Structure formats: C-alpha cells, structure tokens
Amino acid sequence: MSDHDQLLVIIDPVARRMDGESVRIAKDVLSAGAQTKICLPDGPEEFARALARRGSRRPVVLGDDRALLRAVTLLHREREAVCGALSLVPIGSPDRLETARALGVPPGTVAAARAVLDGVVRRLDLLADDSGGVVLDRLDVPASRVLAPAAPTVWNTCRSLVRTLVRPAPTAVADRGHRLRVEADGVLLVDVDEPVEGMTVRALGGAAALTLVPAGAPPVHVTAQTLTVTGPAFRYRSDTTVSVPVRRRTWTVRPGVWGLTLPTAALSSSL
Template structure:
C-alpha cells in the first residue's frame, strides 16, 4: 500500500459532538478504501499534537471551516504546507461550511469521503499576513459589523416605526466611512484623508485581486502580491472570522502554496 493510501483521519471534536452519524459514515468509507489511522482529539491542543505526529500519512480532517483553517495554519507555521496535500470531509452546520464548499469540497459526506480516496490535488493560493496568519478565501477591511447589524435590526425597526409617527422617515441610511491608508505593491491606492467604505481582497492566480470602495467615487480595482493597510485601529474579516483591532497589517500572496484534494474533473 502506497503512502498515498495511508491516511491520518483527524476527527474534530465539534464534528464528533454535532453529527456523529456523518462522522461514522466518513470513517467507514475511508477505512474501506485505505489504511486509515483514526484520531479523536478532545481539544485543540490534542488536535495539534495528532497532526504533528502524522509521519508519512496524508492528513484528512473531518470537520468544518474552522478545523480546516486550523490545519492549514498549523502546517504553515511548520513550513510544511508544500510537502503534501490536505483532505477535508465537511461536517458541521451549513453556515460553518461556506469556505469548504467555495473551495470545491463536495457537500455530501459520502461524496467528500470518496473524493479523498479518488480525487486529485489542486494547488491553491494563500494570503499570509505579517503575524503569520493565513487567509484561504475572502478578506474584508474593515470587518463589516455583521453581528452588530443583526442584533440591532429589531431595535432599528421599532425606532423607525416610532419616527414615522412623528416625522417622515429618512430616505437613505448613512454609510459608515473609515480613514485608512492602502498600498498595493508599493502603490498608494488611498490615504487617510479620503473616506473609505471598505476594501475587499481575494487571491486568484498567484495575485491578490484588490477592490477599494471609496465613499464618493467608483470602486478601484488592482492586482498585487503585497497589500498593506494602516491607519486608526481597525478590524478585518478573514474567512468569516474577525481579527483586531490593529493599526497596520501586511498581506502577501503565496501562489499555489497548499494542496487540497478535490473531485476529479
């Protein structure tokens, strides 16, 4: 049996607690098609130790986007991402699997497990920041206040109803702006004296697609390998997670930095 057929199957604790049946199905499919060592860590620390002791076995993660991000981040810190490929069987709530599905991982447990055995490795780009953090998908600066907006919806509706009783409702909502300096490959895209609504970034084809959204001008598009954002304290949203506040952060694109096993074709 080849090294390719020797798997280290790491079952994320959250997946085991939330959907034990899908975990069982995935384990059965993988064990039937390869020599699979099953690890059941109970904490992030045990997860890290299991991955570090993988030897020549190919790591397969049973879990959600957070488990995938943790695995990529750990291998990046070990400087071992380029040595092989990862596989993921997505198990979790739908909103915790958006990144996995966007990367091409099948939605059904049996299909994803079969792709681990019969699929092909696709090399993917990686955004790495100056604190050694990684971004697999989308980056937004500053972070949109999703949670705050959701929690304020009910109160906002109530206030709107009250206001309409005493005066006409406003025709539009004010857009929040930010004062940030944005540089792409050393080129200044916007500075702190220009109000900015947001900045979106995605790595494609070995470069970052950068879109700057000024508050009073059309969006600006640019591709770059290095992006630096600085200014007053800001937060950013990467792969659905909010980080910060920070005053300066630089991201660099690493082309084809990691491999993910996906269905052929």
C-alpha cells in the same frame, strides 16, 4: 489514491458534537478505501500535536471551515504544506462551510469522503499576514458584518421608537466610510482622508486580486503581491473568522503553498 495509502483522520471536536452520524459515515467510507488512523483531539493543542505527528500519513480533517483553517495554518507554519496535501470532509452547518464550498470541496459527506480517496491534489494560493495568520479564500477589510433579521415585532417597535426620537427625519445620510490607508506593493491607493466603504481580497493566480470601494465612487480593481492596511483600530474578516481590532496589517501572497484534494470534476471546471 491507492489501497496502500495511509490516512490520518483528525476529527474536530465540534464536528463530533454537532453531527456524530456524519462523522460515523465519513469514517466508514474512508476506512473501507484506505488504511486509517483515527484521532479524536479534545482541543486545538491536541489537534496540533496529532497533525505534527502524522509522519507519512495523509492528513484528512473532518470538520468545518475553522478546522480547515487551523490545519492549513499549522502546515504553513511548518513550511511543509508545499510538499504535502490536505483533505477535508466538511461537517457543520452551511454558514460554517462557506470556504470549503468556495474551494470546491463536495458538500455531501459521502461525496467528500470519496473525493479524499479518488480525487487529485490542487495546488492553491493563500494570503499570509504578518501575525502568522492565513486567508484561504476571501479577506474583507474592514470585517463585513452579517446581522440576523430582526423579528417583525421587534423591528416595528424599533421603527416606532426611531420616529418618536427623530423629529423631523434627518435629511443627510451619515458618513459610513472607513478611514484607512491602503498600499499595494508599496503604491498608495487611498489614504485616511479618503473614506472607503470596504475592500475585498482574494489570492488568485499567484497574485492578490483586490477590489477597493471608495465611498461614493466606482470600485477600483488592482492586483499585487503585498497589501498593507493602516488606520484607526479596525477588524478584518479572513474567510469566516473576524480578527481583534488592529491598527496595521500586511498580507503577502504565497502562490501554490498548499494542496487540497478535490474531485477531478471540480478541477476541470476551474481550468
């Protein structure tokens, strides 16, 4: 990136509240290397307006995975992500930066800011759904649930209560499968009468790489351009966001429709 490039630095309000020092450092590094316009939106609407009015400036988001997802979603709806590139300086707790790490964004504030100035653009695929949402890295159907470990005292109490209420101990494992109908490019992979434990999808190499795990059977690996899931109300997890319950959703691969500025080393290791 040359000194004559102009940056639109959009600082997510959550990043400002959570880590003002990292925000300050990122601003200093970026301002020292390029002409910058700083935007401090107070919410999603102002965030969208700032991005829409970027003109010829290169957008740089300071924030977590949700801020990145918001920016890419807006660009995809404009259908201008194919022409431009987005940069991210990740600011937030580690559990809110899983997508950024998976995409190759440096975890450190200074390293990420320097990558904005000196890195190169990598064209990336995404999954677009029929409700206007996008998936940048990983889709889980149904949504995977990550539960925080219970405190020992609470856990022991729960176990004692279960032993008291359940006598004798149950001998059968409850059916934990999900009843879903899954189609890939119109081909039926599983119907609602065959329970599945779950499914993971990633957009890679211009196709959706799908891993379907039937209950009590080996995983099934498939690639497709379009994926449709139907069934009783289910939630899905797109990157770090969990949806509301739906009964049907279709995802389509959009190859290379957005660009992310990454360090040259990250690009070399992905080839």
